[in-house]
Amino acid sequence: MNNKTINCKINGANFQFNASPAMPLSDALRALGFLSIKQGCCVGECGACTVLIDGTAIDSCLYLAIWAQGKVIRTVEGEGVKGKPSSLQQAFAESGAVQCGFCTPGFIMAATALLAKPRSQPMTVLQIRQGLAGNLCRCTGYQMVVDAVQKCEIEKP
Ligand code: FES
Ligand code: FES
Structure with a gap:
């Protein structure tokens, strides 16, 4: 099946990436360099891959990367201000x-x-x-x- 081009915002910046139909968002985010996303179980049990999508906490291992089109995503890399922790x-x-x-x-x-x-x-x-x-x-x-x-x-x- 064909890859799709996804446009979304991550930690306030615009990102574009290609995703295959079954790719979990956790894989896509890690490939983009957001290595705070941990893959503990990959089946929605541990929460180590939690990100905010449009303000809601979501297990990114259970969320398809193609669903991220147009979404606003936050990871821990974007928390804090000017290098200071939140x-x-x-x-x-x-x-x-x-x-x-x-x-x-x-x-x-x-x-x-x-x-x-x-x-x-x-x-x-x-x-x-x-x-x-x-x-x-x-x-x-x-x-x-x-x-x-x-x-x-x-x-x-
Ligand atoms: S990796 Fe465990 S819930 Fe996603
Ligand atoms: S699993 Fe080690 S600090 Fe939580």
């Missing part, structure tokens, strides 16, 4: 939520989407845990990740 990235570092780091890009993107949801009160620990249930970590035991997200939630303007 407040969430900083909170991850300060809370000890980054250990081997394999899961971290996916967690950052999933937590970014979670924190962006409008709500009248800060999330409870249970809500944070449920919100990040699609992301697995073998190192931290999750509490440090929850601490980092909670820190940002409390410090939200």
